Amino acid sequence: MERGWRKPSTSMPSDLERAAGRAFTARYTDGRSAAAATVQVRLDERGIAIAIHGAEPLIWPYGALSTAAPLHAGAHDVLVRYAHQKGATLFVEDGAFTAGLAAAAQHLTVRAVRIKHATPWLWAFAGVLMITAIVWAMNLSPARMVAHLLPDSTRAALGAQVVRSMSANRRLCTSPDGVGALARMVGRLSEAADARKPFRVVVVDWGLVNAFAAPGEQIVLTRGLIGQAGGPDEVAGVLAHEMGHGLELHPETGVVRAMGIAAAIELMSGGSSGMLANIGQLLLQLSYTRAAESEADQQALRLLRGAKISQQGIIDFFSRVEKQDGSGAGRVDMLRTHPQIAERKRIAASVPSYPATPALSEADWQALKAICAP
Numbered sequence: 512m513e514r515g516w517r518k519p520s521t522s523m524p525s526d527l528e529r530a531a532g533r534a535f536t537a538r539y540t541d542g543r544s545a546a547a548a549t550v551q552v553r554l555d556e557r558g559i560a561i562a563i564h565g566a567e568p569l570i571w572p573y574g575a576l577s578t579a580a581p582l583h584a585g586a587h588d589v590l591v592r593y594a595h596q597k598g599a600t601l602f603v604e605d606g607a608f609t610a611g612l613a614a615a616a617q618h619l620t621v622r623a624v625r626i627k628h629a630t631p632w633l634w635a636f637a638g639v640l641m642i643t644a645i646v647w648a649m650n651l652s653p654a655r656m657v658a659h660l661l662p663d664s665t666r667a668a669l670g671a672q673v674v675r676s677m678s679a680n681r682r683l684c685t686s687p688d689g690v691g692a693l694a695r696m697v698g699r700l701s702e703a704a705d706a707r708k709p710f711r712v713v714v715v716d717w718g719l720v721n722a723f724a725a726p727g728e729q730i731v732l733t734r735g736l737i738g739q740a741g742g743p744d745e746v747a748g749v750l751a752h753e754m755g756h757g758l759e760l761h762p763e764t765g766v767v768r769a770m771g772i773a774a775a776i777e778l779m780s781g782g783s784s785g786m787l788a789n790i791g792q793l794l795l796q797l798s799y800t801r802a803a804e805s806e807a808d809q810q811a812l813r814l815l816r817g818a819k820i821s822q823q824g825i826i827d828f829f830s831r832v833e834k835q836d837g838s839g840a841g842r843v844d845m846l847r848t849h850p851q852i853a854e855r856k857r858i859a860a861s862v863p864s865y866p867a868t869p870a871l872s873e874a875d876w877q878a879l880k881a882i883c884a885p
């Protein structure tokens with residue numbers, strides 16, 4: 512059966528088309544007198560046209576209008592104000608008018624008002640996104656960022672706690688000549704480091720080969736490390752590497768990551784002594800990423816060059832450890848990335864040579880080796 516032919520439906524007239532040209536009755540106050548007048552208004556292409564006593568209609572352009580409440584679909588009345596006619600109001604009680612006005616002046620609608628109010632939040636959200644992107648792009652982990660915010664006093668307290676934990680059952684080596692020799696070596700490297708604070712380096716009476724950086728420019732070396740070294744340049748190489756970790760705030764970053772950012776922020780605002788006590792133990796177990804080791808190596812090479820100490824010491828130390836296949840390496844953080852040692856050695860060896868003098872005089876080297884002598 513043939514279906515009846517149907518006339519294609521024309522598009523529905525818009526709210527504005529329906530309201531345009533129509534006259535609506537409104538109550539108008541001019542803002543000067545309290546009396547309200549009954550007037551005829553139209554939605555003109557320029558704005559609301561208000562016809563008062565047959566005079567030339569007043570035009571209120573859409574862009575300068577505001578309403579007492581945002582316009583929503585199905586609103587039956589609206590109170591309109593005009594920015595350039597202080598106190599004047601227009602009250603229209605007609606759904607067709609409100610619908611037409613909403614179409615002509617979309618900034619008055621609920622939707623527009625919602626977006627406008629959401630804008631500050633959108634900006635804040637965009638800001639957070641941007642910071643996250645920067646952090647990510649610059650390879651700054653949030654933990655590292657917080658580490659950079661820790662005040663010097665907090666970093667110093669953290670470091671002191673770590674050193675205390677490390678030397679809890681061990682003696683700090685303090686032979687005056689040894690301490691003097693160590694200070695001279697540290698001084699040469701510190702000067703090249705241009706650190707925000709001078710480094711504090713202590714030696715503990717411990718046979719294990721170990722060296723590590725603690726927060727607050729503090730470094731611990733062991734008697735075992737100095738005993739294993741073939742000369743002062745090797746100790747200087749290890750020291751420069753640990754100083755490199757310190758300069759990069761790797762120990763602080765490790766602490767923040769391990770304890771959590773929230774706790775670190777609490778620590779910044781005072782913190783508790785109980786919190787600090789646990790951190791010492793925690794830091795002893797930290798290990799660094801390959802990227803962090805590489806950053807520390809780069810810093811070490813820079814410091815050695817600045818201090819005019821040959822980078823050969825670092826290479827010799829790597830070789831010594833390679834030969835011992837890690838067994839004699841103890842827990843030197845520098846050597847935890849054992850598989851990469853060949854590569855790290857190659858990088859150190861690729862640095863063009865520069866004029867250098869031994870890290871310590873022979874007398875100072877002997878004094879440093881005896882720093883733990885009673």
Ligand SMILES: [Zn+2]
Binds near residue numbers: 804
């Ligand atoms: Zn390291």
